[in-house]
Amino acid sequence: MxxxxxxxxxxxxxxxxxxxxxxxxxxVFVSPHMILSHDNSAAISKTFYKITGxxxxxxxxxxxFIALDHAVPAPNxxxxxxxxLVRKFVQDQGIKNFYDGGTGICHQVLPxxxxxxxxxVILGSDSHTTTHGAFGAxxxxxxxxxxxxxxxxxxxxxxxxxxxxxxxxxxxxxxxYSKDIILEIIRQISAAGATYKSxxxxxxxVAKMSMSERMTLSNLSAEMGAKAGIFPVDxxxxxxxxxxxxxxxxxxxxxxxxxxxxxxxxISNLTPRVARPHKVDNVVPVSDLPKTSIDVALIGTCTNGRxxxxxxxxxxxxxxxxxxxxxxxxxxxxxxVLLQATKLGILENFIKAGAQINVPACGPFLGAYCCxxxxxxxxxSSANRNxxxxxxxxxxxxxxxxSPATVAKSALAGFIxxxxx
Amino acid sequence: MKxxxxxxxxxxxxxxxxxxxxxxRYTYDPLTPEQMATHAMEDYNPNFAxxxxxxxxxxxxxxxxxxxxREQAVTCLKAAGVSCIIAKSFARIYYRNAINEALPLVxxxxxxxxxxxxxxxxxxxxxxxxxxxxLIKTKDSEFKFPKLDEQALKIFQxxxxxxxxxxxxxxxx
Numbered sequence: 001m002x003x004x005x006x007x008x009x010x011x012x013x014x015x016x017x018x019x020x021x022x023x024x025x026x027x028v029f030v031s032p033h034m035i036l037s038h039d040n041s042a043a044i045s046k047t048f049y050k051i052t053g054x055x056x057x058x059x060x061x062x063x064x065f066i067a068l069d070h071a072v073p074a075p076n077x078x079x080x081x082x083x084x085l086v087r088k089f090v091q092d093q094g095i096k097n098f099y100d101g102g103t104g105i106c107h108q109v110l111p112x113x114x115x116x117x118x119x120x121v122i123l124g125s126d127s128h129t130t131t132h133g134a135f136g137a138x139x140x141x142x143x144x145x146x147x148x149x150x151x152x153x154x155x156x157x158x159x160x161x162x163x164x165x166x167x168x169x170x171x172x173x174x175x176x177y178s179k180d181i182i183l184e185i186i187r188q189i190s191a192a193g194a195t196y197k198s199x200x201x202x203x204x205x206v207a208k209m210s211m212s213e214r215m216t217l218s219n220l221s222a223e224m225g226a227k228a229g230i231f232p233v234d235x236x237x238x239x240x241x242x243x244x245x246x247x248x249x250x251x252x253x254x255x256x257x258x259x260x261x262x263x264x265x266x267i268s269n270l271t272p273r274v275a276r277p278h279k280v281d282n283v284v285p286v287s288d289l290p291k292t293s294i295d296v297a298l299i300g301t302c303t304n305g306r307x308x309x310x311x312x313x314x315x316x317x318x319x320x321x322x323x324x325x326x327x328x329x330x331x332x333x334x335x336x337v338l339l340q341a342t343k344l345g346i347l348e349n350f351i352k353a354g355a356q357i358n359v360p361a362c363g364p365f366l367g368a369y370c371c372x373x374x375x376x377x378x379x380x381s382s383a384n385r386n387x388x389x390x391x392x393x394x395x396x397x398x399x400x401x402x403s404p405a406t407v408a409k410s411a412l413a414g415f416i417x418x419x420x421x
Numbered sequence: 422m423k424x425x426x427x428x429x430x431x432x433x434x435x436x437x438x439x440x441x442x443x444x445x446r447y448t449y450d451p452l453t454p455e456q457m458a459t460h461a462m463e464d465y466n467p468n469f470a471x472x473x474x475x476x477x478x479x480x481x482x483x484x485x486x487x488x489x490x491r492e493q494a495v496t497c498l499k500a501a502g503v504s505c506i507i508a509k510s511f512a513r514i515y516y517r518n519a520i521n522e523a524l525p526l527v528x529x530x531x532x533x534x535x536x537x538x539x540x541x542x543x544x545x546x547x548x549x550x551x552x553x554x555x556l557i558k559t560k561d562s563e564f565k566f567p568k569l570d571e572q573a574l575k576i577f578q579x580x581x582x583x584x585x586x587x588x589x590x591x592x593x594x
Contacts, residue, residue, distance in 0.1 A: 027572050039449050040491075051586050071449050078450060127490040127514060143492040143518035149586040153593075157572045191436050192484035196513050225484065225512055279436055387440040387488060389464040394444070 003254025005163040006230050007198035010138045010251075014121040022160045031155045033120035033137070034063050034097070037147055038106045039070040040125055042082040045089040047148035058093045059154035065097040066090060067109045072101030072361045075370065104334025104360040107131040107219065107302040111211075112336055114244035118233045119251050123150060128302050128384065130222045133230040134214035136237055136251075138198070140228055161227050163198045164189075165259040168205035170268035175418060177312070178213035179304055179382070179403035181205075181265070182220040183273035187283035188263065195225030197260065200253060205267050206231065211240045212306045219303045220384055223280040272406050272418035274380075277398035278388045286406055286418040294400075296379035296391075297322070297411035298371070299355075300331025301362055304382035304404050310341050313408035314349035316420075321354055323414030328355040329371045335360050355411070373399075380410045422552040424504050424525070427476035429548070430469065431540045437481060438488035439515065441465035443497045445489070452493075454500035461497040475502035478548065480536045482508065486515025492522065499524045505550055507557065509533045520573045521582035525552065532557050532564040 004012070004021050012021050015028035022028055037044055049056055058064060066086060074080035083101065090098040099109050107128055110116055118136030122129060125147040132139030140158065142150075150156050166185060172178075199221050201214070209217075214231050221229025231237070233250045241248075272286040299305065299313050310332060322328050330350050332338040338360055341347050347357060358370070372392025373379050379391055379399045386399035402410075406418045413421045441464040443457065462469035479485075479498070485508040486494060495518045498506070509530040511519075519526045527550060536543045536559070549558045557564040569577060579585035 027570060042449075043451065047583060051583050052590065082449060082451060125490060127488065141490050141514050143490050143495075143514055143521060145492060145521040145582045146517065149521075149582050153586055153589060159570070191487060192510060192512070195484065195510065225487065227513055385438075385440070385488060387438045389444050389446075390440055392446060394464040 002258050003256035005198065005257045005259070006200050006232060006251070006253045007138055007163055007228055008160060009253070010119055010121060011158060011160050013119060024160050024162050026160045027157050028160060029155050030121050030158050032063065032123040032150065033117070034065050034110070034115050034122050035147060035150050036065045036106050036110055036122060036124035036126065036129060038067055038126060039082060039086070040144055041066045041089065042085040044125060044144050044148045044151070045085065047145055048151050051148060051152045056152065058095070058151045061094040062096050064095045064151060065106070065110055065115060066095060067099040067103060067106040068101040069105045069361050072359060101361070102335060102359055104336065105302045105305065105362045108306070108333040108337070111135055112334055117241070117244070117246040118237065118248050123147070123156065127222050128219050130226060130229045131215050131219040131302055133218035133221065133228050134211055135240070136231060136233040138228045138230060139218065141222065161196050161198045162260040163200055164194055164261045164263065165200050165202060166263045166265070168201065168203040168265050168267055170205055170266040172205070172267055173270065175405060176267070176270050176272055177403040177405060178209065178216045180270055180273045181267055182217045183275055183283045183401070184270060185263070185265065186220065186224055186281050187273070189224045191223060191279055191281040192225050194221065197226055198228040198230060199226050201229070201231050207234060207236070209236070210308065211236065212308050215306070216303055223384060272403060274406065274416060275386055275401040277386050277400065280384070280386060280401065286402065286416060289416055292378065292400070292416045293414060294326060294380045294410055294416060295377040296371070296373050297326055297328040297407050298331070298379060298381040298383060299404050299407055300329070300333065301383040302333060303384040305331050305333030305337065307337050307340050309382060309404040310337065310346050311344070313404040314346040316405060316408040317353035317355070317412065318349045320412055322411045325414055326411050328353070328411045329358060330355050331358050331362070332360045380407050380416055382407050424478070424550045425476070426478040426548045427474060429536070429544060429546070430473070430477055430479045431536055431544065432465070432479060432481045433537050433540065435483040436487045437465060437485050439486055439491050439494035440488055442486065442494040443491060448491055448493065454496050457493050457497035458501035461501045470501065473501045473503065476504050477502055478550070479503055479506040480508070480533055481506060482533060482537060483510045484512050485510070486512040488512070490514045492518045495519050495522045495524050507532055507550070520569070520576050523577050523581040527557065527566050529557060529564050529566040532559070535559070535562065
């Protein structure tokens with residue numbers, strides 16, 4: 001057998017085949033270290049009881065993670081009923097890792113609470129479960145019925161994917177961030193270009209990236225169709241893991257592992273990027289965009305709602321006022337981020353600039369709840385998707401995706417810009 | 422299993438995402454499959470939900486079902502009567518969700534290309550999809566397509582993952 005990639009090693013371990021290894025395209029049966037879901041747990045619990053009958057018990061209450069993060073606080077009675085159903089399920093089943101509304105976005109809370117050691121498989125009923133690749137885990141998204149099935153029986157089948165190797169070298173120029181790197185990668189690979197593949201990130205630039213910056217890259221790997229986006233464990237990961245006392249061996253891909261595609265990117269000359277409507281791979285340099293007025297500016301989501309993101313945006317807004325025609329919304333990714341941002345005076349900058357601070361959640365970014373835009377309006381956002389209707393209106397004229405810095409500068413200018421105003 | 426199409430819905434765009442198939446604004450409403458069907462393709466083709474009927478087949482380009490993992494994007498089309506989707510390729514989670522809900526998806530870049538490029542010519546033609554032999558027949562051509570992997574086929578043949586896992590739980594007892 002050829003040398004093994006990271007995903008091969010992780011899936012071999014999760015399916016009890018450490019010794020023999022697994023081949024690409026082999027079907028393996030995997031039991032996840034943790035399975036994640038959110039508000040959709042209400043619907044999943046109904047499917048679960050359909051499978052098991054009314055007295056069914058989950059396979060392992062310690063390995064189920066639920067965070068209410070999409071429509072919180074509940075905007076109406078329907079959502080409140082939904083969330084009540086989730087709380088009842090959690091209680092009936094004795095689920096240990098439940099985080100109620102306000103704790104934060106599932107992909108932020110899961111690692112923050114110490115549920116993501118390296119080398120393991122996280123399954124999640126959310127497409128951005130790829131985020132957990134930042135910690136050296138395989139975060140693999142699945143759907144609702146499959147989540148219900150895993151709750152019942154503790155495993156699912158996975159096909160061992162082929163891998164892409166992305167190597168990032170150089171130093172990020174001023175005003176350019178990890179979001180710009182991954183938007184450029186998505187432009188090169190395209191929205192479908194990594195479908196079914198596992199991506200591994202390497203290079204001297206990666207070694208300098210914080211866990212938060214890595215999370216942005218792993219998170220947006222989903223927007224190329226990837227099954228996983230993994231950073232091998234290094235000193236930065238070890239340092240993060242110390243707080244949780246995880247015990248693990250560092251694993252790495254074999255030197256003779258085979259990659260279907262190899263991409264090398266020198267980031268030293270990269271400039272700020274923006275994804276234009278209505279596709280995430282519709283990426284250009286911000287400077288190539290014709291003057292584009294905006295109505296809404298958003299900072300947040302599992303992509304870019306962490307402390308460093310808020311800090312960067314707040315520095316730009318400091319002692320300034322956002323453009324009178326722009327509504328700016330800030331969503332810290334978790335209560336912990338909100339707390340730190342409060343302590344550091346970051347929130348004060350936002351508030352004084354005229355931004356609206358919201359409860360840690362992701363809901364507004366899928367048009368399900370809150371901060372929607374109207375027909376004919378445009379938004380600049382630090383989120384992960386710019387699909388039509390994504391912010392609530394099917395007549396929107398565009399959601400543009402960029403780094404928190406570009407969002408903040410645009411909020412000041414009233415149009416999309418990465419230049420200081 | 423063999424299907425004959427009623428009407429063909431020919432969607433020429435690549436990357437048709439789950440947000441336009443089933444909009445996010447309804448995702449956390451507890452809807453029945455029939456209610457979901459009334460919103461099918463709402464942000465892509467507002468006439469679809471009104472005009473679709475039992476046995477219709479969707480022909481699409483690359484990466485159909487991109488984006489969110491929301492399973493309603495499969496459920497709503499199945500409940501609307503769509504019997505099969507033929508595309509150049511499907512997004513990964515969408516493909517898995519469809520197996521789990523036993524909605525047949527067919528990957529055939531050749532067939533999709535032909536019909537997408539000659540939309541007017543094929544719009545009112547019938548096609549047949551023969552799953553046992555992995556074969557699509559149009560009025561003038563035939564296309565082979567790969568069958569499901571063994572494990573996916575087991576789930577599909579059980580009528581979806583709910584039934585499949587039910588059976589496996591019984592075996593365990």
